Amino acid sequence: MSEKYTPNSIIDLFLDDLWSTKGLSDNTLSAYRTDLRHLDRYLQKQGDDLVTCSQFDIRNYLAERFDKGFAKTSSARMMSSLRRFYGYLIVKKQIDSDPMALIESPKLARKLPDSLSEEDIDRLLAEPEQDDPIESRDKAMLELLYATGLRVSELVGLTMEQLSLRQGLVRITGKGGKERLVPLGELAITEIESYLKFARAELLKGKQSDVLFPSKRAQQMTRQTFWHRIKLYALRAGISTELSPHTLRHAFATHLLNHGADLRVVQLLLGHSDLSTTQIYTHVATARLASLHSEHHPRG
Numbered sequence: 001m002s003e004k005y006t007p008n009s010i011i012d013l014f015l016d017d018l019w020s021t022k023g024l025s026d027n028t029l030s031a032y033r034t035d036l037r038h039l040d041r042y043l044q045k046q047g048d049d050l051v052t053c054s055q056f057d058i059r060n061y062l063a064e065r066f067d068k069g070f071a072k073t074s075s076a077r078m079m080s081s082l083r084r085f086y087g088y089l090i091v092k093k094q095i096d097s098d099p100m101a102l103i104e105s106p107k108l109a110r111k112l113p114d115s116l117s118e119e120d121i122d123r124l125l126a127e128p129e130q131d132d133p134i135e136s137r138d139k140a141m142l143e144l145l146y147a148t149g150l151r152v153s154e155l156v157g158l159t160m161e162q163l164s165l166r167q168g169l170v171r172i173t174g175k176g177g178k179e180r181l182v183p184l185g186e187l188a189i190t191e192i193e194s195y196l197k198f199a200r201a202e203l204l205k206g207k208q209s210d211v212l213f214p215s216k217r218a219q220q221m222t223r224q225t226f227w228h229r230i231k232l233y234a235l236r237a238g239i240s241t242e243l244s245p246h247t248l249r250h251a252f253a254t255h256l257l258n259h260g261a262d263l264r265v266v267q268l269l270l271g272h273s274d275l276s277t278t279q280i281y282t283h284v285a286t287a288r289l290a291s292l293h294s295e296h297h298p299r300g
Contacts, residue, residue, distance in 0.1 A: 116239065121255075133198070148182045156225075203215070
Protein backbone atom coordinates (compact mmCIF):
# COMPACT_ATOMS: atom_id res chain seq x y z
CA MET A 1 0.00 0.00 0.00
CA SER A 2 2.64 2.47 -1.04
CA GLU A 3 0.41 4.63 -3.22
CA LYS A 4 -1.92 7.33 -1.93
CA TYR A 5 -5.47 6.23 -1.24
CA THR A 6 -8.61 8.29 -0.87
CA PRO A 7 -10.63 7.83 2.36
CA ASN A 8 -13.37 5.98 0.49
CA SER A 9 -10.95 3.65 -1.30
CA ILE A 10 -9.04 2.76 1.86
CA ILE A 11 -12.31 2.08 3.68
CA ASP A 12 -13.38 -0.15 0.78
CA LEU A 13 -10.08 -2.05 0.90
CA PHE A 14 -10.46 -2.54 4.66
CA LEU A 15 -14.03 -3.81 4.34
CA ASP A 16 -13.12 -6.12 1.46
CA ASP A 17 -10.37 -7.58 3.63
CA LEU A 18 -12.81 -8.10 6.53
CA TRP A 19 -15.33 -9.75 4.25
CA SER A 20 -12.80 -12.16 2.76
CA THR A 21 -10.89 -13.04 5.95
CA LYS A 22 -13.53 -12.82 8.68
CA GLY A 23 -16.75 -13.55 6.80
CA LEU A 24 -18.58 -10.71 8.55
CA SER A 25 -22.22 -10.01 7.67
CA ASP A 26 -23.32 -7.16 5.41
CA ASN A 27 -24.92 -5.46 8.43
CA THR A 28 -21.64 -5.48 10.37
CA LEU A 29 -19.65 -4.24 7.39
CA SER A 30 -22.19 -1.46 6.84
CA ALA A 31 -21.82 -0.40 10.50
CA TYR A 32 -18.01 -0.24 10.11
CA ARG A 33 -18.39 1.86 6.96
CA THR A 34 -20.74 4.29 8.72
CA ASP A 35 -18.39 4.67 11.70
CA LEU A 36 -15.34 5.31 9.54
CA ARG A 37 -17.11 7.81 7.32
CA HIS A 38 -18.28 9.77 10.36
CA LEU A 39 -14.71 9.99 11.64
CA ASP A 40 -13.43 10.91 8.19
CA ARG A 41 -15.89 13.80 7.88
CA TYR A 42 -14.80 15.11 11.27
CA LEU A 43 -11.10 14.84 10.38
CA GLN A 44 -11.55 16.59 7.05
CA LYS A 45 -13.03 19.58 8.85
CA GLN A 46 -9.84 19.65 10.93
CA GLY A 47 -7.68 19.49 7.80
CA ASP A 48 -6.67 15.89 8.46
CA ASP A 49 -7.58 12.40 7.21
CA LEU A 50 -7.95 8.80 8.36
CA VAL A 51 -4.31 7.89 7.67
CA THR A 52 -2.45 10.92 8.99
CA CYS A 53 -4.54 11.62 12.09
CA SER A 54 -3.08 11.28 15.58
CA GLN A 55 -4.29 9.84 18.86
CA PHE A 56 -5.01 13.43 19.92
CA ASP A 57 -7.37 13.88 16.93
CA ILE A 58 -9.29 10.72 17.73
CA ARG A 59 -9.55 11.63 21.43
CA ASN A 60 -11.03 14.99 20.43
CA TYR A 61 -13.50 13.27 18.14
CA LEU A 62 -14.62 10.86 20.86
CA ALA A 63 -14.91 13.75 23.32
CA GLU A 64 -17.14 15.58 20.86
CA ARG A 65 -19.36 12.49 20.56
CA PHE A 66 -19.58 12.37 24.36
CA ASP A 67 -20.58 16.06 24.50
CA LYS A 68 -23.32 15.40 21.95
CA GLY A 69 -24.79 12.69 24.18
CA PHE A 70 -24.01 9.58 22.16
CA ALA A 71 -24.73 6.40 24.10
CA LYS A 72 -21.85 4.37 25.54
CA THR A 73 -22.90 1.41 23.43
CA SER A 74 -22.64 3.50 20.26
CA SER A 75 -19.20 4.78 21.25
CA ALA A 76 -18.03 1.27 22.14
CA ARG A 77 -19.04 0.02 18.71
CA MET A 78 -17.32 3.01 17.09
CA MET A 79 -14.10 2.23 18.94
CA SER A 80 -14.28 -1.42 17.92
CA SER A 81 -14.53 -0.28 14.30
CA LEU A 82 -11.54 2.05 14.70
CA ARG A 83 -9.38 -0.57 16.44
CA ARG A 84 -9.91 -3.01 13.58
CA PHE A 85 -9.35 -0.34 10.95
CA TYR A 86 -6.09 0.97 12.38
CA GLY A 87 -4.90 -2.56 13.11
CA TYR A 88 -5.43 -3.23 9.40
CA LEU A 89 -3.44 -0.11 8.43
CA ILE A 90 -0.57 -1.23 10.67
CA VAL A 91 -0.48 -4.68 9.03
CA LYS A 92 -0.55 -3.07 5.57
CA LYS A 93 2.28 -0.69 6.61
CA GLN A 94 0.17 2.36 5.81
CA ILE A 95 0.89 3.84 9.26
CA ASP A 96 3.80 3.40 11.68
CA SER A 97 1.93 3.68 14.97
CA ASP A 98 -1.61 2.85 16.05
CA PRO A 99 -3.53 5.98 17.21
CA MET A 100 -5.97 3.72 19.08
CA ALA A 101 -3.29 1.91 21.12
CA LEU A 102 -3.72 3.89 24.36
CA ILE A 103 -7.42 4.76 24.07
CA GLU A 104 -9.65 2.73 26.39
CA SER A 105 -13.15 1.68 25.47
CA PRO A 106 -16.02 2.81 27.73
CA LYS A 107 -17.01 0.29 30.40
CA LEU A 108 -20.39 -1.19 29.59
CA ALA A 109 -22.72 -2.84 32.05
CA ARG A 110 -23.88 -6.22 30.82
CA LYS A 111 -27.58 -5.62 30.31
CA LEU A 112 -29.97 -8.53 30.28
CA PRO A 113 -31.96 -8.31 27.02
CA ASP A 114 -35.65 -7.55 27.24
CA SER A 115 -37.69 -10.72 26.99
CA LEU A 116 -41.29 -11.85 27.04
CA SER A 117 -43.04 -14.11 29.52
CA GLU A 118 -44.35 -17.45 28.29
CA GLU A 119 -47.87 -16.03 28.60
CA ASP A 120 -46.90 -13.06 26.39
CA ILE A 121 -45.43 -15.44 23.81
CA ASP A 122 -48.64 -17.48 23.74
CA ARG A 123 -50.69 -14.32 23.13
CA LEU A 124 -48.30 -13.06 20.45
CA LEU A 125 -48.22 -16.34 18.53
CA ALA A 126 -52.01 -16.61 18.66
CA GLU A 127 -52.54 -13.25 16.92
CA PRO A 128 -51.95 -13.96 13.20
CA GLU A 129 -54.96 -15.33 11.29
CA GLN A 130 -54.25 -18.54 9.37
CA ASP A 131 -56.80 -17.87 6.60
CA ASP A 132 -54.90 -14.78 5.43
CA PRO A 133 -51.78 -15.65 3.34
CA ILE A 134 -49.60 -12.90 4.84
CA GLU A 135 -50.66 -13.67 8.41
CA SER A 136 -50.28 -17.42 7.82
CA ARG A 137 -46.71 -16.71 6.73
CA ASP A 138 -46.14 -14.50 9.78
CA LYS A 139 -47.55 -17.13 12.13
CA ALA A 140 -45.18 -19.74 10.72
CA MET A 141 -42.27 -17.29 11.01
CA LEU A 142 -43.08 -16.38 14.62
CA GLU A 143 -43.43 -20.04 15.61
CA LEU A 144 -40.15 -20.86 13.87
CA LEU A 145 -38.38 -17.91 15.47
CA TYR A 146 -39.50 -18.84 18.97
CA ALA A 147 -38.83 -22.56 18.40
CA THR A 148 -35.26 -22.07 17.17
CA GLY A 149 -33.92 -18.75 18.50
CA LEU A 150 -32.77 -17.68 15.03
CA ARG A 151 -31.59 -14.15 14.36
CA VAL A 152 -34.19 -12.22 12.32
CA SER A 153 -31.64 -11.87 9.50
CA GLU A 154 -31.27 -15.67 9.46
CA LEU A 155 -35.04 -16.15 9.47
CA VAL A 156 -35.87 -13.87 6.53
CA GLY A 157 -33.00 -15.35 4.51
CA LEU A 158 -34.16 -18.96 4.83
CA THR A 159 -34.58 -20.99 1.65
CA MET A 160 -36.64 -24.10 1.04
CA GLU A 161 -33.54 -26.29 0.86
CA GLN A 162 -32.48 -25.27 4.37
CA LEU A 163 -35.66 -26.74 5.83
CA SER A 164 -36.33 -30.44 6.46
CA LEU A 165 -39.77 -30.95 7.97
CA ARG A 166 -39.34 -34.73 7.77
CA GLN A 167 -36.27 -34.58 10.00
CA GLY A 168 -37.62 -31.62 11.98
CA LEU A 169 -34.47 -29.56 11.37
CA VAL A 170 -33.42 -26.27 9.85
CA ARG A 171 -29.86 -25.70 8.60
CA ILE A 172 -28.56 -22.22 9.39
CA THR A 173 -25.52 -20.40 8.06
CA GLY A 174 -24.75 -17.87 10.78
CA LYS A 175 -22.10 -15.27 11.46
CA GLY A 176 -18.73 -15.99 9.91
CA GLY A 177 -20.31 -18.56 7.57
CA LYS A 178 -20.64 -21.13 10.35
CA GLU A 179 -23.35 -23.74 9.86
CA ARG A 180 -25.52 -25.23 12.58
CA LEU A 181 -28.51 -27.57 12.66
CA VAL A 182 -31.39 -26.44 14.85
CA PRO A 183 -34.34 -28.69 15.75
CA LEU A 184 -37.89 -27.51 15.13
CA GLY A 185 -40.68 -27.97 17.65
CA GLU A 186 -43.91 -29.77 16.75
CA LEU A 187 -45.94 -26.56 16.74
CA ALA A 188 -43.48 -24.86 14.40
CA ILE A 189 -43.60 -27.84 12.02
CA THR A 190 -47.41 -27.80 12.07
CA GLU A 191 -47.60 -24.06 11.31
CA ILE A 192 -44.99 -24.27 8.53
CA GLU A 193 -46.83 -27.21 6.93
CA SER A 194 -50.08 -25.26 7.08
CA TYR A 195 -48.41 -22.20 5.54
CA LEU A 196 -46.80 -24.22 2.74
CA LYS A 197 -50.11 -25.83 1.74
CA PHE A 198 -51.62 -22.64 0.34
CA ALA A 199 -50.20 -19.33 1.59
CA ARG A 200 -46.71 -19.48 0.08
CA ALA A 201 -48.03 -20.15 -3.42
CA GLU A 202 -50.43 -17.22 -3.12
CA LEU A 203 -47.61 -14.90 -2.06
CA LEU A 204 -45.40 -16.03 -4.96
CA LYS A 205 -48.21 -15.45 -7.52
CA GLY A 206 -46.78 -18.03 -9.89
CA LYS A 207 -43.18 -16.81 -9.67
CA GLN A 208 -40.32 -19.23 -9.05
CA SER A 209 -38.38 -18.62 -5.83
CA ASP A 210 -36.46 -20.65 -3.26
CA VAL A 211 -37.23 -18.11 -0.51
CA LEU A 212 -39.13 -19.87 2.28
CA PHE A 213 -41.02 -16.78 3.49
CA PRO A 214 -41.49 -14.40 0.52
CA SER A 215 -42.90 -10.88 0.84
CA LYS A 216 -46.17 -9.89 -0.81
CA ARG A 217 -44.02 -8.85 -3.79
CA ALA A 218 -42.72 -12.43 -4.03
CA GLN A 219 -39.23 -11.38 -2.90
CA GLN A 220 -37.11 -11.98 0.18
CA MET A 221 -38.56 -10.00 3.05
CA THR A 222 -36.38 -7.41 4.79
CA ARG A 223 -35.57 -7.58 8.49
CA GLN A 224 -37.28 -4.22 8.92
CA THR A 225 -40.54 -5.48 7.39
CA PHE A 226 -40.68 -8.49 9.67
CA TRP A 227 -39.83 -6.30 12.66
CA HIS A 228 -42.85 -4.11 11.83
CA ARG A 229 -44.99 -7.24 11.60
CA ILE A 230 -43.88 -8.34 15.08
CA LYS A 231 -44.79 -4.93 16.52
CA LEU A 232 -48.21 -5.11 14.83
CA TYR A 233 -49.05 -8.44 16.48
CA ALA A 234 -47.68 -7.30 19.84
CA LEU A 235 -49.96 -4.26 19.67
CA ARG A 236 -52.94 -6.42 18.80
CA ALA A 237 -52.10 -8.80 21.64
CA GLY A 238 -51.87 -5.94 24.15
CA ILE A 239 -48.20 -6.63 24.97
CA SER A 240 -46.62 -3.60 26.64
CA THR A 241 -43.04 -4.94 26.97
CA GLU A 242 -40.59 -2.93 24.90
CA LEU A 243 -39.66 -5.13 21.97
CA SER A 244 -36.52 -5.41 19.87
CA PRO A 245 -35.82 -7.45 16.72
CA HIS A 246 -34.16 -10.08 18.96
CA THR A 247 -36.96 -10.28 21.54
CA LEU A 248 -38.12 -13.77 20.52
CA ARG A 249 -34.51 -14.95 20.34
CA HIS A 250 -33.99 -13.79 23.91
CA ALA A 251 -37.28 -15.39 24.98
CA PHE A 252 -36.17 -18.67 23.38
CA ALA A 253 -32.93 -18.70 25.38
CA THR A 254 -34.53 -17.50 28.61
CA HIS A 255 -37.36 -20.02 28.56
CA LEU A 256 -35.03 -22.92 27.69
CA LEU A 257 -32.85 -22.10 30.70
CA ASN A 258 -35.86 -21.65 32.94
CA HIS A 259 -36.91 -25.18 32.02
CA GLY A 260 -33.52 -26.66 32.83
CA ALA A 261 -31.57 -26.54 29.55
CA ASP A 262 -27.78 -26.61 29.75
CA LEU A 263 -26.03 -23.33 28.93
CA ARG A 264 -23.78 -25.00 26.35
CA VAL A 265 -26.80 -26.44 24.54
CA VAL A 266 -28.30 -22.95 24.36
CA GLN A 267 -24.95 -21.67 23.06
CA LEU A 268 -25.01 -24.17 20.20
CA LEU A 269 -28.63 -23.45 19.32
CA LEU A 270 -28.07 -19.69 19.28
CA GLY A 271 -24.92 -20.05 17.19
CA HIS A 272 -22.69 -18.19 19.66
CA SER A 273 -19.03 -18.93 18.95
CA ASP A 274 -18.04 -18.01 22.52
CA LEU A 275 -19.81 -19.25 25.65
CA SER A 276 -19.20 -15.87 27.29
CA THR A 277 -21.75 -14.37 24.86
CA THR A 278 -24.37 -16.81 26.12
CA GLN A 279 -23.47 -16.38 29.78
CA ILE A 280 -25.50 -13.19 30.03
CA TYR A 281 -28.46 -15.57 30.33
CA THR A 282 -27.05 -17.20 33.48
CA HIS A 283 -28.60 -14.26 35.36
CA VAL A 284 -31.99 -15.57 34.20
CA ALA A 285 -31.27 -19.09 35.42
CA THR A 286 -29.90 -17.83 38.74
CA ALA A 287 -32.97 -15.66 39.32
CA ARG A 288 -35.22 -18.61 38.51
CA LEU A 289 -33.35 -20.87 40.96
CA ALA A 290 -33.52 -18.25 43.71
CA SER A 291 -37.25 -17.86 43.15
CA LEU A 292 -37.87 -21.60 43.27
CA HIS A 293 -35.73 -21.94 46.40
CA SER A 294 -37.60 -19.14 48.12
CA GLU A 295 -40.96 -20.62 47.15
CA HIS A 296 -40.38 -24.28 47.92
CA HIS A 297 -37.53 -24.68 50.41
CA PRO A 298 -38.73 -25.04 54.02
CA ARG A 299 -36.23 -22.41 55.13
CA GLY A 300 -36.35 -20.33 51.95
